[in-house]
Amino acid sequence: xxxxxxxxxxxxxxxxxxxxxxxxxxxxxxxxxxxxxxxxxxxxxxxxxxxxxxxxxxxxxxxxxxxxxxxxxxxxxxxxxxxxxxxxxxxxxxxxxxxxxxxxxxxxxxxxxxxxxxxxxxxxxxxxxxxxxxxxxxxxxxxxxxxxxxxxxxxxxxxxxxxxxxxxxxxxxxxxxxxxxxxxxxxxxxxxxxxxxxxxxxxxxxxxxxxxxxxxxxxxxxxxxxxxxxxxxxxxxxxxxxxxxxxxxxxxxxxxxxxxxxxxxxxxxxxxxxxxxxxxxxxxxxxxxxxxxxxxxxxxxxxxxxxxxxxxxxxxxxxxxxxxxxxxxxxxxxxxxxxxxxxxxxxxxxxxxxxxxxxxxxxxxxxxxxxxxxxxxxxxxxxxxxxxxxxxxxxxxxx
Amino acid sequence: xxxxxxxxxxxxxxxxxxxxxxxxxxxxxxxxxxxxxxxxxxxxxxxxxxxxxxxxxxxxxxxxxxxxxxxxxxxxxxxxxxxxxxxxxxxxxxxxxxxxxxxxxxxxxxxxxxxxxxxxxxxxxxxxxxxxxxxxxxxxxxxxxxxxxxxxxxxxxxxxxxxxxxxxxxxxxxxxxxxxxxxxxxxxxxxxxxxxxxxxxxxxxxxxxxxxxxxxxxxxxxxxxxxxxxxxxxxxxxxxxxxxxxxxxxxxxxxxxxxxxxxxxxxxxxxxxxxxxxxxxxxxxxxxxxxxxxxxxxxxxxx
Numbered sequence: 001x002x003x004x005x006x007x008x009x010x011x012x013x014x015x016x017x018x019x020x021x022x023x024x025x026x027x028x029x030x031x032x033x034x035x036x037x038x039x040x041x042x043x044x045x046x047x048x049x050x051x052x053x054x055x056x057x058x059x060x061x062x063x064x065x066x067x068x069x070x071x072x073x074x075x076x077x078x079x080x081x082x083x084x085x086x087x088x089x090x091x092x093x094x095x096x097x098x099x100x101x102x103x104x105x106x107x108x109x110x111x112x113x114x115x116x117x118x119x120x121x122x123x124x125x126x127x128x129x130x131x132x133x134x135x136x137x138x139x140x141x142x143x144x145x146x147x148x149x150x151x152x153x154x155x156x157x158x159x160x161x162x163x164x165x166x167x168x169x170x171x172x173x174x175x176x177x178x179x180x181x182x183x184x185x186x187x188x189x190x191x192x193x194x195x196x197x198x199x200x201x202x203x204x205x206x207x208x209x210x211x212x213x214x215x216x217x218x219x220x221x222x223x224x225x226x227x228x229x230x231x232x233x234x235x236x237x238x239x240x241x242x243x244x245x246x247x248x249x250x251x252x253x254x255x256x257x258x259x260x261x262x263x264x265x266x267x268x269x270x271x272x273x274x275x276x277x278x279x280x281x282x283x284x285x286x287x288x289x290x291x292x293x294x295x296x297x298x299x300x301x302x303x304x305x306x307x308x309x310x311x312x313x314x315x316x317x318x319x320x321x322x323x324x325x326x327x328x329x330x331x332x333x334x335x336x337x338x339x340x341x342x343x344x345x346x347x348x349x350x351x352x353x354x355x356x357x358x359x360x361x362x363x364x365x366x367x368x369x370x371x372x373x374x375x376x377x378x379x380x381x382x383x384x385x386x387x388x389x390x391x392x393x394x395x396x397x398x399x
Numbered sequence: 400x401x402x403x404x405x406x407x408x409x410x411x412x413x414x415x416x417x418x419x420x421x422x423x424x425x426x427x428x429x430x431x432x433x434x435x436x437x438x439x440x441x442x443x444x445x446x447x448x449x450x451x452x453x454x455x456x457x458x459x460x461x462x463x464x465x466x467x468x469x470x471x472x473x474x475x476x477x478x479x480x481x482x483x484x485x486x487x488x489x490x491x492x493x494x495x496x497x498x499x500x501x502x503x504x505x506x507x508x509x510x511x512x513x514x515x516x517x518x519x520x521x522x523x524x525x526x527x528x529x530x531x532x533x534x535x536x537x538x539x540x541x542x543x544x545x546x547x548x549x550x551x552x553x554x555x556x557x558x559x560x561x562x563x564x565x566x567x568x569x570x571x572x573x574x575x576x577x578x579x580x581x582x583x584x585x586x587x588x589x590x591x592x593x594x595x596x597x598x599x600x601x602x603x604x605x606x607x608x609x610x611x612x613x614x615x616x617x618x619x620x621x622x623x624x625x626x627x628x629x630x631x632x633x634x635x636x637x638x639x640x641x642x643x644x645x646x647x648x649x650x651x652x653x654x655x656x657x658x659x660x661x662x663x664x665x666x667x668x669x670x671x672x673x674x675x676x677x678x679x680x681x682x683x684x685x686x687x688x689x690x691x692x693x694x695x696x697x698x699x700x701x702x
Binding site for chain 1: 452488489490497546
């Protein structure tokens with residue numbers, strides 16, 4: 001255990017010292033922060049429009065349009081739509097202002113909307129004005145019925161039907177769980193690819209620089225492999241956690257509300273993140289030992305990357321059919337379980353016994369993988385030259 | 400083989416190892432005692448590297464074993480040995496002092512002890528000022544020195560060095576020789592393989608010559624030379640050599656070049672008549688009569 005720890009410590013210390021690690025960490029953090037904060041800064045609160053008015057009836061339509069645009073805004077909150085109006089004496093003056101960009105849209109009487117170009121720009125205010133005009137026409141038609149008009153407007157702007165599930169989740173809560181599970185799967189996929197290939201090149205470098213024979217004269221191959229997985233894994237998880245914390249901080253700074261999440265769901269995601277990471281890290285380590293040069297390493301690791309991609313797609317399929325055969329089988333294979341089980345947990349569709357069985361199989365699977373990978377590792381590490389074939393490595397372990 | 404259990408000893412006991420049809424080791428047996436330096440000789444592919452790797456569990460023999468003080472060598476035991484593999488290698492990006500401390504700690508040293516030892520070795524090898532440089536920044540020669548330090552940093556009881564002199568310049572050869580001599584003087588068992596037979600003859604107390612996976616000659620260098628059934632007779636002689644050689648029996652081989660003649664004779668031969676006649680002729684310029692060199696023994700053993 002002491003030597004395993006020494007190997008892990010070296011990986012962490014050298015990793016922290018490497019410029020590549022520090023630079024990628026910094027860049028990742030900046031990108032994550034930028035993705036969250038920048039759109040918020042650019043957004044700048046309400047949609048702001050300028051409308052030029054010519055003739056009669058325009059002012060009422062604009063009032064109605066503002067009311068319509070802000071129909072879903074609670075009292076006391078910032079308005080979602082603001083419209084600034086300028087009145088012109090003639091149509092020509094108004095068109096001139098439109099062309100010079102002083103106003104975005106010109107409303108002539110209560111019957112015509114003139115825009116600079118037909119297209120996406122300005123369509124927001126255009127459609128608002130159209131709806132407002134229609135509502136206004138309806139209001140006028142219903143004028144003699146007085147209160148009925150108010151009822152019609154009220155009804156048109158009321159909340160949609162509520163949707164819920166038999167488990168008692170309302171729609172909002174369910175989609176949050178769904179999103180969190182999906183985000184978790186995507187993070188696992190990213191971590192497997194990024195830190196997996198880190199382990200891969202680390203092992204290949206040991207082999208290509210031939211330092212491995214000195215190391216193996218003092219430590220067992222499984223200690224070298226295990227220490228590497230633990231060291232790089234810890235460093236990678238730390239980088240990952242920092243990135244996520246920065247993202248959460250940025251979200252808070254940007255004023256986006258973070259939904260409160262079920263702690264069991266989060267614990268489940270973390271558990272399967274660690275299990276999934278271990279499975280793939282060990283596999284990538286074994287793959288790295290088969291390559292003699294860094295250039296060969298990615299090719300050797302291709303099957304592993306493919307499995308991770310397949311796992312991610314499987315998690316999408318399981319979202320569609322969380323109780324199907326595919327979902328059950330996927331839960332019981334250590335390579336795919338990390339992508340399948342958390343999704344099923346989030347959707348409340350995995351029986352307890354399957355969950356426990358899946359964890360047990362994954363743990364036993366990792367134990368077996370370490371032994372198998374350790375054997376491949378020890379058989380392949382001292383074979384310099386071309387790519388070592390899997391079978392040669394397996395047999396080579398006896399030599 | 401008789402194993403003397405009263406003295407500590409590294410014993411290679413009847414090692415066999417085959418790779419498919421190739422027999423890398425075929426009953427390889429020899430031993431080395433503390434305070435002795437053993438030259439491990441053999442043609443390329445004779446099994447030297449395989450035998451050394453066996454000690455560290457890098458190669459698992461089909462049969463036979465390696466013993467230290469009478470006990471089979473396990474990973475724990477081997478961590479008190481020092482190994483310099485034929486294929487040199489260090490972490491290119493690591494600072495050399497960190498590299499040495501790491502190797503020392505893997506061999507069971509405390510952080511402090513490994514640090515002190517690394518500093519001592521860096522000083523001895525003239526690398527103190529480079530302690531914080533990365534391995535890849537060093538010249539080839541200096542990397543070799545760090546490699547040697549990595550084999551010795553944990554003050555091993557046994558040193559196994561695979562071709563430690565290959566690729567060294569004459570100054571570095573002297574440094575390496577001195578370090579190995581000191582180690583043996585301090586009571587360590589030192590084994591190294593080499594093709595530089597003159598060097599081995601100078602340095603080593605013992606030799607083991609391996610051929611086709613089997614040790615064919617083993618023992619004290621001087622004793623082996625004395626025990627040879629042949630002697631070497633070398634003369635510088637300007638006259639007719641053919642007439643001289645008829646003066647004695649037991650001459651096996653003559654090679655001549657520009658008046659320098661090398662003769663192989665039976666060890667028991669009385670060469671005085673030969674010498675007397677050569678002197679009488681007035682053409683003799685120099686004369687030597689010696690036991691065969693290690694090169695001669697080597698050629699005879701593997702030829």
